[in-house]
Amino acid sequence: MDTQTGRTSSTLLDDLARDPVARETMLDRLRAVTSAPGQDRFVSSAAQIVALAEADPGRHLLVVTRGDEVAGLGVLHPGGAPAEVVALLDGPATGDVVLFRGFLVDRTHQGQGVGTAVAAALPALAARLAERLGRELFAAVVLTVNEENAAGLRAYARGGFVDRGRYLGGDAGPQRAMAHAL
Structure with missing residues (x-):
């Protein structure tokens, strides 16, 4: 993949880095992802997202790349x-x-369509995850996004997610629940 082409790719960590050394190297790269100023009110730090996923076998990390760079x-x-x-x-x-939770696009890749590309890829990634788990397909991928996060709302909508209503359980204020049926 060439960074100059702007191609975004999303892969489950378990499919990308199977040996322990490659996995730890990728985890370090994921922990280094940084948000733009002010976005920390919408999403946890990359280090927190990785730590929570590593502590819970039910959470599966998604690696987002553009070329050879980790983009989110x-x-x-x-x-x-x-x-x-x-x-x-x-x-x-x-x-x-x-x-779909804990989504963070690195500040150097924001505004380049990464969010929309990831949103569009989520149905296939969820199908891949179901296959890895040895289960039938999921009925839907769902996410919540803060109502004040206009860029996130647009990216998810462009990626095929449909607004299903308001959710008030988020830490940072009212959220929109969005879903993509599978």
């Missing part, structure tokens, strides 16, 4: 969606929904 990270968390968010989906059980 996120987490796919099967069954991790709050009941209030799942209720907005009109049907699936919590265990049939995968939550």
